[in-house]
Amino acid sequence: MDHDSTQADFSPITVRVLVVSARPSLKRKIESMLDGVVESLRFARVGSVAERMIEESPCDLVIVDRALPGEDGLEVLERLSDKMQGVSGVMIVESPSAEDAVRAMRAGACDLISPRTRTSEVLRRVRLAAKRAERNRQRDQRIGRLRKLCHTLKNAQMRVSAQVGDMCNDLVDAYRDMSEQLTDVRMTGELETLLRQELEIEGLLRTVLEYTLARLGPTNAAVFLPSSSGEFSLGAYVNHDVPKDHAEVMLDHLADSLAPAFEDREGVQCMSGSAEIESWLGCDAHWLEDRTVLVYACRREGECLGVLTLFRDQGRSFSEANIRAVNIIGGLFAAQLERVIRVHHRHLPKHKWGVFDPPAQDDGDEWWDDWGMAA
Numbered sequence: 001m002d003h004d005s006t007q008a009d010f011s012p013i014t015v016r017v018l019v020v021s022a023r024p025s026l027k028r029k030i031e032s033m034l035d036g037v038v039e040s041l042r043f044a045r046v047g048s049v050a051e052r053m054i055e056e057s058p059c060d061l062v063i064v065d066r067a068l069p070g071e072d073g074l075e076v077l078e079r080l081s082d083k084m085q086g087v088s089g090v091m092i093v094e095s096p097s098a099e100d101a102v103r104a105m106r107a108g109a110c111d112l113i114s115p116r117t118r119t120s121e122v123l124r125r126v127r128l129a130a131k132r133a134e135r136n137r138q139r140d141q142r143i144g145r146l147r148k149l150c151h152t153l154k155n156a157q158m159r160v161s162a163q164v165g166d167m168c169n170d171l172v173d174a175y176r177d178m179s180e181q182l183t184d185v186r187m188t189g190e191l192e193t194l195l196r197q198e199l200e201i202e203g204l205l206r207t208v209l210e211y212t213l214a215r216l217g218p219t220n221a222a223v224f225l226p227s228s229s230g231e232f233s234l235g236a237y238v239n240h241d242v243p244k245d246h247a248e249v250m251l252d253h254l255a256d257s258l259a260p261a262f263e264d265r266e267g268v269q270c271m272s273g274s275a276e277i278e279s280w281l282g283c284d285a286h287w288l289e290d291r292t293v294l295v296y297a298c299r300r301e302g303e304c305l306g307v308l309t310l311f312r313d314q315g316r317s318f319s320e321a322n323i324r325a326v327n328i329i330g331g332l333f334a335a336q337l338e339r340v341i342r343v344h345h346r347h348l349p350k351h352k353w354g355v356f357d358p359p360a361q362d363d364g365d366e367w368w369d370d371w372g373m374a375a
Contacts (some may be wrong), residue, residue: 015133016040020050022064033123047076061133066093082107094221195336205236208333214327222251224259224307232259250287257284262295263304285304292317296330304347305337
């Protein structure tokens with residue numbers, strides 16, 4: 001079989017070949033077999049040049065002549081295989097031995113060919129090596145594409161996971177908000193029903209304080225009412241942890257200092273710690289030393305109808321839920337106070353309604369030791 005007919009039998013192979021040999025005859029022989037058949041064909045005379053060439057431009061198949069000047073072709077093949085993982089190799093050896101075959105395979109060679117082999121056989125075996133290199137290249141390309149795809153999928157998964165996490169957090173927050181709103185609506189309806197039944201100031205104060213303690217737990221509580229003279233006085237109180245002989249004296253002082261300080265404030269006001277309380281109450285701050293305090297001015301149409309005050313030890317501060325509850329309780333209490341005033345003063349013009357004087361203590365109706373109506 002001649003060279004022309006042999007070459008015509010083979011289709012082009014998409015591999016890049018590097019030949020390392022100093023023998024012109026071997027170079028011409030390989031060039032005649034592979035030129036135009038493979039994607040690219042380059043030549044190097046020594047190993048150092050070959051190493052530099054694959055650093056500049058990768059290859060898929062290296063054909064190395066064992067008989068290189070001043071160096072062993074096997075060592076060159078080893079270095080080339082180390083520099084470029086996955087490259088296929090063919091070793092050209094004059095008289096290959098079993099030991100040469102083992103060393104060549106370890107160095108990365110897939111075949112050993114003697115230059116005395118017939119041209120057609122050399123071409124067949126070189127072509128097989130090129131085909132193997134082509135498959136390796138295609139495999140590496142597929143692996144590269146799969147790695148990129150996996151990386152893309154991983155990034156997409158991380159983004160989706162982050163979005164799902166954000167959505168879950170948003171759902172949790174939305175559920176919490178909805179739960180709080182439902183609790184507030186339920187509490188509003190419940191308390192409004194209770195308060196609308198109270199058309200006397202004593203019963204209204206009792207119901208408000210009882211409900212407040214049921215919601216907030218053990219707490220000192222007081223309601224300060226403005227008198228017809230414009231000054232505040234104690235309307236009712238719940239004493240949780242203040243000494244009994246000290247409680248009413250303390251609350252009377254707070255009626256003169258705390259209630260006027262907050263009567264024009266809207267919503268729940270919170271004080272905690274001696275410095276903050278002193279900034280509001282001045283020299284009377286010592287009555288609430290080491291306490292945390294909630295104050296709600298019950299205002300309707302620009303007028304303060306009462307001041308609801310809650311305080312307890314600073315170590316048991318009021319929670320956000322407590323503050324939200326006091327805001328609802330205070331608003332409903334203010335609305336019912338206005339209704340009670342309207343009922344009791346309905347025979348007078350509105351500009352003469354005024355407000356309540358403090359209720360008198362009902363001697364026949366003792367609540368319990370730590371409750372009291374103002375005397």
